[in-house]
Amino acid sequence: MADSIEPIHFKFRWLDDEGNTTSLLRKSASYDGCVLQLDDTLIPVDAIADVQIRWDRIYLLLRTESGDWVKPGFAVSGQGLKEMQHAINALRREALIRQERRRLMEQGDLVSLREQECRYCRATILLSGLPETPQVYCEVCDSLFTTDASAEQQSLEQQYRICDECGMYSQPRKFTTFYFYFLFVIYGIWNKTTVRCPACMRGESWKMLLGNTPGLIGLPFSVVQLYRSYSPRSVQGPMRGLDDANIRLRKGKIDPALDDYEKLMDAQPINAGIKYNIGTGLVQKQEFQHAQRVFEMSLDDCGNYWPALQGLLATLEQQGKTVETEAVRQLWQLDDGEPTGNELQDDVTPKDRQ
Ligand SMILES: [Zn+2]
Ligand SMILES: [Zn+2]
CATH class of the missing domain: 1.25.40.10 (Tetratricopeptide repeat domain)
Structure with missing residues (x-):
């Protein structure tokens, strides 16, 4: 059972399958170390199999009573984000260490418990039984870092990870596709937010620019996104x-x-x-x-x-x-039926990824 902590209160908005927030209104949430309460949804900590964090977005992998996996996502706003990340990492750490201890105890090999803290999000990464290598990967924030890196190397590595859109190791950033369309009396706005690399932004930005030209309202936005996708910072x-x-x-x-x-x-x-x-x-x-x-x-x-x-x-x-x-x-140590993190990765990733 997880230990209770001083409750953390924060505001959040649910995310839909496209990665967009589902309403303009922010809802209240809290976490006390045992239960995560998101509006009127109560999630016991023990039901959380995995957590992934992308900027202000948090994705959970949950097992329901019927044994199905569900993957809700929500965006945390403002002040609460850092605290929430901290608390989520703490709960993940507890769950992982508990699981790992049990496994190693069953094998009579508790001495080989090996762990590492993620340099960027402070999540605990379990490395027991794996060979010692110069780099370590954090599943929570998806970063890859060299344990013995210079400060310069560290700040470089922090920017690189797998792009949710194309699945390549690259430098993804938050990218919003925004279309404003105007057809005589019918008009509308369509947008979706993903985390993708500059290479993935480029095609979409041009499409957006062309798609927005008749509408004009989306145009400045398209130009900014196009600039970002070619910005020299990335090269x-x-x-x-x-x-x-x-x-x-x-x-x-x-x-x-x-x-x-x-x-x-x-x-x-x-x-x-x-x-x-x-x-x-x-x-x-x-x-x-x-x-x-x-x-x-x-x-x-x-x-x-x-x-x-x-x-x-x-x-x-x-x-x-x-x-x-x-x-x-x-x-x-891949067991059949146990979540490996890929389940959650698939959900963070837009459905149209090849
Ligand atoms: Zn991390
Ligand atoms: Zn990409």
Whole structure:
């Protein structure tokens, strides 16, 4: 049972499947360490299997009494966000440590409990049983960080993660697609908010610009978004060229993209994310054996990098390597039926992702 804490009060708005807030009015919420109360919905802490945080948005993975998984999301406003993140991380930490202790005790191996605090969101990351690697991945805020990094490297790494839209390691930012349409007497506004990388913003921004031209009201907004997608901030430093490589890959120009990634690897020899992108490129080329090796290299950089682990399992399956698949599942302690975090990732991700 979780311990109760001094209740935290905050305001929130529910999110729909498109990632938009469902009303203009903010509702009241509280959390006391045992129960999360969101308006008139009470969620016992023990029902929360996973939590993911993207900017001001929090997504929960919950198991209902009937055994189904549901994935509600809500946006926290103002002051409450930091406190709420802190509290949610504390509850996640307790649940994880409890689970892990039980598992290791059953195996008579409590000494191998190994954990690490996320540098950015302070969530507890459990690493028991995994090889020690230079990088660590945080499932809660989706960041990948080098444990022994310079201050400069830290601030760079903080900006990079998997894009919810295209699934590539990149520099995603909050991006709102906004259309204003005006048809004689019928008019309307359509918008959706996602977290996506500059490469993913570009196509959408042009579409938005063209779509908004007759309406005019959405036009300044489109221009701003278009500017953001091309802003030089995203193409400087040691990650220069990553957006271009990702764009090439998505356009099917796989060999030039792979060349770009090789160059990036010279500047960033230890980076599980870049290797993950290379792996996805090789999967597109149907070079599964080669892709398998690159996903393994990605896991050598970061032993708990879930995107690479999923890539590795997929390539092993493609090659019909059932023994290896089983070995990987055992090493990473993947039980059937247990949530791995992917369930929640799918929900954070818009449905139209390929
Ligand atoms: Zn984190
Ligand atoms: Zn993207």
